[in-house]
Amino acid sequence: MKSDESGSRVVSRRSFTALTGGALTAGVAGCLGDDPQEDEDGNGDAEYTIFASMPAVWDFVRQVAGEHMEAIDLVPVGEHGHDWTPEPGMVEELDIAAGFVYLRDFAAWQDDAADQLAERDDVVVIEATEGIEFFDSPAEDDDEHFWMDPIACQEGVLNVADGLAEIDPNNADDYEANAEAFNDELEQLNDDIHDIVDRAELEDIVLATHDSFQWWNRRYGINIHSPIGTSPDDAASAADVEEVEELVEDLGIEHVCYDVGEPAPLAESLATEVGAEILPLSPIETQIDGSPEVDPTVEMEPDWGYVEHFREINLPTLETALEAE
Known part of the structure; x- marks a missing residue:
């Protein structure tokens, strides 16, 4: 374990499994250790650890962070992000987090965790949904599922980049470049969906x-x-x-x-x-x-x-x- 200039503790994902226990081990058992989400070429030795609150934003962090940070999805493999709830006390155990990325109004535990972590001076809380307006959809009022729209996601990716740059200003240019590259992929994805709709016989x-x-x-x-x-x-x-x-x-x-x-x-x-x-x-x-x-x-x-x-x-x-x- 080592410390950054602000005194925040940073640790590799592999070391994290050995150092923590109790509620966190139970709450994120599917995300650590032998979790198949971790590539063999993953960033287990990265200086900063960023926790994401569901799979979509986990990938946003992963894409923007590149080699500089370790992204961990708190939702265990096989669990549904919309109705998964961590074990009590999990947030208190996130003592090695440099950042926490969440979605507002998606799950009560995320908003609660963001409020709790915001009281600490060693964690940057990143709201991926900042500046993204929800709308009353045919399914629900104030529909929060913005990430199903690749164009709306571009704003979320930029929010992540800004948050990571706050944590690690020395690599801010890399985070900005990575965000731009990923947003280009999202733009192409949007074009491809439009192409399907344009060719479709049904609506x-x-x-x-x-x-x-x-x-x-x-x-x-x-x-x-x-x-x-x-x-x-x-x-x-x-x-x-x-x-x-x-x-x-x-x-x-x-x-x-x-x-x-x-x-x-x-x-x-x-x-x-x-x-x-x-x-x-x-x-x-x-x-x-x-x-x-x-x-x-x-x-x-x-x-x-x-x-x-x-x-x-x-x-x-x-x-x-x-x-x-």
Whole structure:
């Protein structure tokens, strides 16, 4: 262990596993040690450790930090970022954090952790959502799922870059350059989604798990229909399911989509009922080591970043579901 100029303790990820225990070990057991999210060429010896509060922002940190910092996703592999909650006392155990990156209004524990860590003078709290306006979507008021929009993500990436530069001003130029390069990738991803929509025969998709995709409606004009709300814990009523079944038949929809991080019995039963095929979508809230139970043909890797989730899962699904092939 060593200290930076401000006296903040910094430690490698490998050393971190040996140094901490108790609540933190229980709370982030899926993120440390033999976590497959850590590459063999990872930054375990980096000077600074940055904790991210869900998979999408973990990748933003990873992309911007480059070789200078170690990014750790607090959400364990296999857990859904929207409804995962850490063990009590976890925040107090983050004593080696140089930075904490979170999303406002996404999960109560994130806002609480940000408030608690902001009281310390050795941690920079980075709100990835700063300056990003949520909106009242067809699924919920004040819809916070901005990261499903690659263009909105660009602001989040810049927020991360500013935060990392505050922690490590000596490498601020690198963080700015890395952010610009990643935002170029997001721009290309946005163009590719527009291309799919421009070629599409349909404008509607049916989602039979929780709805975190409504930012696609505002950006691309894709209508997302789900009998379930925005919470993974919500349940569909019989009337809501019947309404979606009628919609499928009226619009000639041949596919039912599901969130790869959730159990999907409703997607399976709905697809069977209307004679549709099942297709995966990733809200980038879950890292899976292997295949979702509902569809073993979908291969996922726990170290996938934001762009991989889109290019390996979301773009092929949109192309098929919207009949843009």
